[in-house]
Amino acid sequence: MTTGYDRIRLESLRDKVISAEKAADLIKDGMVVGSSGFTKAGDSKAVLPALAEKAKNEKIKITLMTGASLGHGTDGKLAEAGVLSKRMPFQVDKTLRDKINKGEILFIDQHLSESAELLHNKNLPPVDIAIIEAAFIDRDGSIVPTTSVGNSVTFAALAKHVIIEINTAVSEDVYGIHDIYQAENYPHRNVIPIVAPWNKIGRRSIPLDPNKVIGIVFTAKKDSPADIAEPDAKTTAIARHILQFFENEVHLGHLSDRLLPIQAGIGKVANAVLMGFKDSNFYDLTMFSEVLQDSTFDLIDSGKLSFASASSVTVSEACYERVFGNLQKYREKFVLRPQNISNTPGLIRRLGVIAINTAIEFDIYGNVNSTHISGTKIMNGIGGSGDFARNAYLSIFVTQAASKENAISHVLPMISHVDHTEHDVDILVTDIGLADLRGLAPRERAQAIIDNCAHPDYRDELQSYFDRACERGGHTPHLLEEAFSWHIRFSETGSMKK
Amino acid sequence: MTTGYDRIRLESLRDKVISAEKAADLIKDGMVVGSSGFTKAGDSKAVLPALAEKAKNEKIKITLMTGASLGHGTDGKLAEAGVLSKRMPFQVDKTLRDKINKGEILFIDQHLSESAELLHNKNLPPVDIAIIEAAFIDRDGSIVPTTSVGNSVTFAALAKHVIIEINTAVSEDVYGIHDIYQAENYPHRNVIPIVAPWNKIGRRSIPLDPNKVIGIVFTAKKDSPADIAEPDAKTTAIARHILQFFENEVHLGHLSDRLLPIQAGIGKVANAVLMGFKDSNFYDLTMFSEVLQDSTFDLIDSGKLSFASASSVTVSEACYERVFGNLQKYREKFVLRPQNISNTPGLIRRLGVIAINTAIEFDIYGNVNSTHISGTKIMNGIGGSGDFARNAYLSIFVTQAASKENAISHVLPMISHVDHTEHDVDILVTDIGLADLRGLAPRERAQAIIDNCAHPDYRDELQSYFDRACERGGHTPHLLEEAFSWHIRFSETGSMKK
Ligand SMILES: CC(C)(COP(=O)(O)OP(=O)(O)OC[C@H]1O[C@@H](n2cnc3c(N)ncnc32)[C@H](O)[C@@H]1OP(=O)(O)O)[C@@H](O)C(=O)NCCC(=O)NCCS
Numbered sequence: 002m003t004t005g006y007d008r009i010r011l012e013s014l015r016d017k018v019i020s021a022e023k024a025a026d027l028i029k030d031g032m033v034v035g036s037s038g039f040t041k042a043g044d045s046k047a048v049l050p051a052l053a054e055k056a057k058n059e060k061i062k063i064t065l066m067t068g069a070s071l072g073h074g075t076d077g078k079l080a081e082a083g084v085l086s087k088r089m090p091f092q093v094d095k096t097l098r099d100k101i102n103k104g105e106i107l108f109i110d111q112h113l114s115e116s117a118e119l120l121h122n123k124n125l126p127p128v129d130i131a132i133i134e135a136a137f138i139d140r141d142g143s144i145v146p147t148t149s150v151g152n153s154v155t156f157a158a159l160a161k162h163v164i165i166e167i168n169t170a171v172s173e174d175v176y177g178i179h180d181i182y183q184a185e186n187y188p189h190r191n192v193i194p195i196v197a198p199w200n201k202i203g204r205r206s207i208p209l210d211p212n213k214v215i216g217i218v219f220t221a222k223k224d225s226p227a228d229i230a231e232p233d234a235k236t237t238a239i240a241r242h243i244l245q246f247f248e249n250e251v252h253l254g255h256l257s258d259r260l261l262p263i264q265a266g267i268g269k270v271a272n273a274v275l276m277g278f279k280d281s282n283f284y285d286l287t288m289f290s291e292v293l294q295d296s297t298f299d300l301i302d303s304g305k306l307s308f309a310s311a312s313s314v315t316v317s318e319a320c321y322e323r324v325f326g327n328l329q330k331y332r333e334k335f336v337l338r339p340q341n342i343s344n345t346p347g348l349i350r351r352l353g354v355i356a357i358n359t360a361i362e363f364d365i366y367g368n369v370n371s372t373h374i375s376g377t378k379i380m381n382g383i384g385g386s387g388d389f390a391r392n393a394y395l396s397i398f399v400t401q402a403a404s405k406e407n408a409i410s411h412v413l414p415m416i417s418h419v420d421h422t423e424h425d426v427d428i429l430v431t432d433i434g435l436a437d438l439r440g441l442a443p444r445e446r447a448q449a450i451i452d453n454c455a456h457p458d459y460r461d462e463l464q465s466y467f468d469r470a471c472e473r474g475g476h477t478p479h480l481l482e483e484a485f486s487w488h489i490r491f492s493e494t495g496s497m498k499k
Numbered sequence: 500m501t502t503g504y505d506r507i508r509l510e511s512l513r514d515k516v517i518s519a520e521k522a523a524d525l526i527k528d529g530m531v532v533g534s535s536g537f538t539k540a541g542d543s544k545a546v547l548p549a550l551a552e553k554a555k556n557e558k559i560k561i562t563l564m565t566g567a568s569l570g571h572g573t574d575g576k577l578a579e580a581g582v583l584s585k586r587m588p589f590q591v592d593k594t595l596r597d598k599i600n601k602g603e604i605l606f607i608d609q610h611l612s613e614s615a616e617l618l619h620n621k622n623l624p625p626v627d628i629a630i631i632e633a634a635f636i637d638r639d640g641s642i643v644p645t646t647s648v649g650n651s652v653t654f655a656a657l658a659k660h661v662i663i664e665i666n667t668a669v670s671e672d673v674y675g676i677h678d679i680y681q682a683e684n685y686p687h688r689n690v691i692p693i694v695a696p697w698n699k700i701g702r703r704s705i706p707l708d709p710n711k712v713i714g715i716v717f718t719a720k721k722d723s724p725a726d727i728a729e730p731d732a733k734t735t736a737i738a739r740h741i742l743q744f745f746e747n748e749v750h751l752g753h754l755s756d757r758l759l760p761i762q763a764g765i766g767k768v769a770n771a772v773l774m775g776f777k778d779s780n781f782y783d784l785t786m787f788s789e790v791l792q793d794s795t796f797d798l799i800d801s802g803k804l805s806f807a808s809a810s811s812v813t814v815s816e817a818c819y820e821r822v823f824g825n826l827q828k829y830r831e832k833f834v835l836r837p838q839n840i841s842n843t844p845g846l847i848r849r850l851g852v853i854a855i856n857t858a859i860e861f862d863i864y865g866n867v868n869s870t871h872i873s874g875t876k877i878m879n880g881i882g883g884s885g886d887f888a889r890n891a892y893l894s895i896f897v898t899q900a901a902s903k904e905n906a907i908s909h910v911l912p913m914i915s916h917v918d919h920t921e922h923d924v925d926i927l928v929t930d931i932g933l934a935d936l937r938g939l940a941p942r943e944r945a946q947a948i949i950d951n952c953a954h955p956d957y958r959d960e961l962q963s964y965f966d967r968a969c970e971r972g973g974h975t976p977h978l979l980e981e982a983f984s985w986h987i988r989f990s991e992t993g994s995m996k997k
């Protein structure tokens with residue numbers, strides 16, 4: 002492994018090396034900054050933290066765009082220091098979230114496939130400075146990214162200036178795990194020629210005009226590790242319902258036992274479902290997803306999963322060592338793409354992806370809220386769930402039926418915020434059971450959801466709501482004056498129970 | 500023009516000719532029937548009406564799938580006769596709508612691009628009998644459709660049996676205006692090779708196994724004409740706002756004066772916008788839409804529009820004569836495709852479509868309801884609006900600011916049913932003005948919408964709601980206990996005003 006200056010293979014760029022503090026000084030008040038980083042992977046570990054530090058003593062406010070969430074508490078530090086005036090397209094940080102919900106920081110919650118589109122189409126203000134983590138800079142000035150691709154290709158192409166963070170903790174062997182492709186601008190856009198998850202259609206590094214480079218910073222910090230929650234009774238039950246459903250689809254001849262490419266959202270349910278495949282009869286599985294977690298590599302090891310496509314690798318510390326310490330073993334098994342390719346609607350439909358995402362709550366008609374608590378406070382953001390759910394072959398959403406000692410029902414008369422409409426939701430699963438909504442009209446959906454997904458503590462009340470709404474009529478019967486009464490009761494009494 | 504048997508060019512099929520009544524007898528209780536017909540164009544004009552007639556004296560219930568809505572009041576007749584147990588994916592009929600809202604008929608409101616997918620993927624029950632209107636049957640048994648393609652290609656491929664309605668009122672010259680293409684089944688689906696609206700990639704007729712034909716019926720009825728509403732003060736104002744917006748985008752260098760392919764929903768606003776282009780500086784415009792209306796052909800005549808792609812031609816009687824009486828003039832100017840191609844997500848994004856659709860109501864955060872009155876009663880259905888809005892280069896929704904002597908505000912604190920989430924809505928327009936929501940966070944969106952779109956009679960109350968909600972906090976501030984108070988007041992007093 003080489004370190005330092007050897008990683009700047011275009012020698013003329015070597016005099017651009019500066020400290021993180023000097024790089025942070027290049028970022029001025031009012032700028033739009035685009036940074037690498039996707040679900041903690043491949044984020045800026047030097048310049049953005051230095052900016053947060055500097056802002057403790059200096060008023061500076063920026064718009065920050067990334068791939069998705071950042072690691073190392075960086076979003077929190079930036080929020081705390083008052084650096085962020087606007088943030089997009091995704092976050093998962095508690096401090097940042099609180100400030101967003103207080104209205105102190107503006108947040109744009111975007112489909113992860115769309116930020117790059119919006120920039121290319123000039124539907125967002127131009128990026129002043131891009132900060133991109135790299136394993137090394139190649140002789141042609143192009144950059145080899147690290148553990149994620151995110152929106153970096155777009156930032157590199159469109160930003161006026163670029164700061165590169167060379168992370169010497171990442172092996173240069175990552176060369177080749179990325180598939181760097183960008184569609185042409187309108188009106189000259191062509192076909193994206195991917196017909197299977199394993200197709201590689203692009204370059205191995207991100208093209209960059211070396212004249213745009215205003216600073217190169219060295220770091221040697223690893224990505225923040227993913228927190229892996231062990232499967233518990235509820236996630237295991239949810240995973241079991243989903244696997245039984247797949248087995249039945251194979252039995253009915255709807256799917257082969259290779260299934261179709263799988264997308265799995267972040268979190269413990271996704272991990273539990275994937276782990277369930279280990280002891281199943283399915284084989285030669287593939288993933289077309291946005292984040293690869295530990296379970297992906299466990300399934301590769303167990304011989305069940307042949308290939309995984311995504312935009313980042315976000316794994317535990319142990320898994321990180323296993324994968325990036327054995328790249329010769331894994332490199333033909335996965336690929337990292339720009340998020341406007343990993344999540345692009347046309348590919349998701351073309352490949353026939355089976356999408357599994359987590360809901361915060363859903364209603365009796367199958368509308369899903371995956372972002373807002375009580376209709377007002379954002380949790381994380383829609384992420385890629387909309388990209389996948391809308392265009393999937395099958396769109397599955399999961400959540401626990403009830404939580405906080407059953408004070409909260411996650412199956413509701415009406416949800417307080419809609420991210421995914423009933424048109425885009427095929428299967429709903431809780432620890433109680435699975436509702437197969439395909440081919441059902443709203444009133445049939447309601448009965449299937451109440452019968453199969455609701456927690457027993459809430460089933461009668463849901464049924465009563467539905468029955469009384471049906472008496473009043475309508476294609477999608479509701480009692481508007483009562484629709485949010487469960488949320489209101491919860492905020493008043495701490496429980497949704499009467 | 501030939502008539503009758505000459506139109507059955509595969510001679511072995513000539514002995515399949517039967518009466519509409521006999522054909523209707525082939526449809527049995529419990530069957531799933533797939534019929535041609537898309538926004539009144541190319542629908543079944545003999546067999547379905549005969550079925551409605553027959554059902555007056557006989558209990559028979561079917562599931563009916565079509566392309567989109569039917570003409571000639573057929574949906575109403577079927578509903579009246581009690582034939583329909585389930586209907587999908589779209590309808591616009593008053594009688595049918597009433598029965599859906601009473602819960603007497605089940606309706607599945609589907610994205611128009613998806614019904615064919617769901618059938619191919621066996622996510623819906625198989626089609627027993629297809630009824631397809633044709634201009635003629637070719638020598639190889641394939642069928643040349645008439646004024647729409649809709650889901651007919653899928654019905655012909657998957658139905659166990661097929662009834663063909665040869666409509667001798669349609670000229671055989673329509674041969675060549677259709678581009679019949681179907682993507683491969685999973686997991687072998689390939690690229691759909693369309694990169695511009697005018698690309699033709701398929702056959703000129705719908706492949707059909709002649710052994711599946713169980714009846715051929717002759718008709719000579721034209722499509723129900725479209726009702727063309729003359730532009731009024733409000734639609735003219737909306738169209739003016741949109742055209743000014745486009746002019747400004749060109750001025751800013753975001754778009755060229757060819758714009759990008761346009762999709763326009765049905766109705767008078769779409770017509771008014773398109774008519775506005777007539778006296779504009781735009782040129783060489785194209786459409787990538789689902790329905791072509793009178794305005795499309797007016798724009799072609801005026802030399803402004805070069806090409807239009809859709810799934811049907813739904814025009815007034817005069818326009819019908821003009822187009823289908825002069826096909827040599829128009830045939831190189833438009834094409835009709837299956838609706839899972841005209842509306843496919845990947846093509847809409849690849850082409851960079853500018854989508855203009857009508858809302859029933861929208862809320863201060865830019866969520867759109869295009870289907871339900873007061874959250875419960877369906878109007879028509881989501882149609883293709885979701886296919887286009889979600890994947891468009893720009894997604895524009897329009898509605899009047901207020902109606903019924905301003906007793907109804909169409910801009911609301913919270914909408915009662917969500918079809919399009921704020922993530923998928925870029926521009927909102929009412930007769931009052933246009934709100935450009937690109938790059939705005941929810942609280943900014945709210946202020947832009949209140950300032951630009953709300954009717955003055957309701958502006959202060961909206962502002963008050965928003966201000967009081969902000970005091971309570973949240974990324975998307977709401978007062979859940981008050982969110983639907985406008986709808987509730989309207990149902991109690993007939994007005995949303997306090
Ligand atoms: C939806 C999502 C937040 C669920 O994450 P999770 O960690 O499984 O969620 P939990 O069930 O633990 O709920 C999160 C919190 O919200 C709380 N909560 C959930 N529903 C609630 C409700 N109706 N009322 C009040 N609180 C609620 C939970 O109690 C929990 O609170 P805590 O952190 O204080 O324990 C997460 O999957 C997400 O952000 N999804 C959107 C992005 C996405 O889907 N991307 C997919 C592609 S990667």
Ligand SMILES: CC(C)(COP(=O)(O)OP(=O)(O)OC[C@H]1O[C@@H](n2cnc3c(N)ncnc32)[C@H](O)[C@@H]1OP(=O)(O)O)[C@@H](O)C(=O)NCCC(=O)NCCS
Pocket residue numbers: 763764765766767789790856857858859860869870872873878879880881882883884902903907908909
């Ligand atoms: C949304 C849609 C119904 C609007 O159609 P329109 O004819 O322009 O609608 P109008 O403004 O005349 O409203 C329709 C009716 O609903 C009523 N209405 C609208 N909003 C209402 C509200 N909030 N409360 C009560 N009634 C309301 C209107 O008063 C009108 O009633 P009327 O027929 O008794 O006069 C129509 O565009 C549609 O069906 N869209 C969905 C499908 C689609 O967008 N396809 C696009 C691709 S083709």
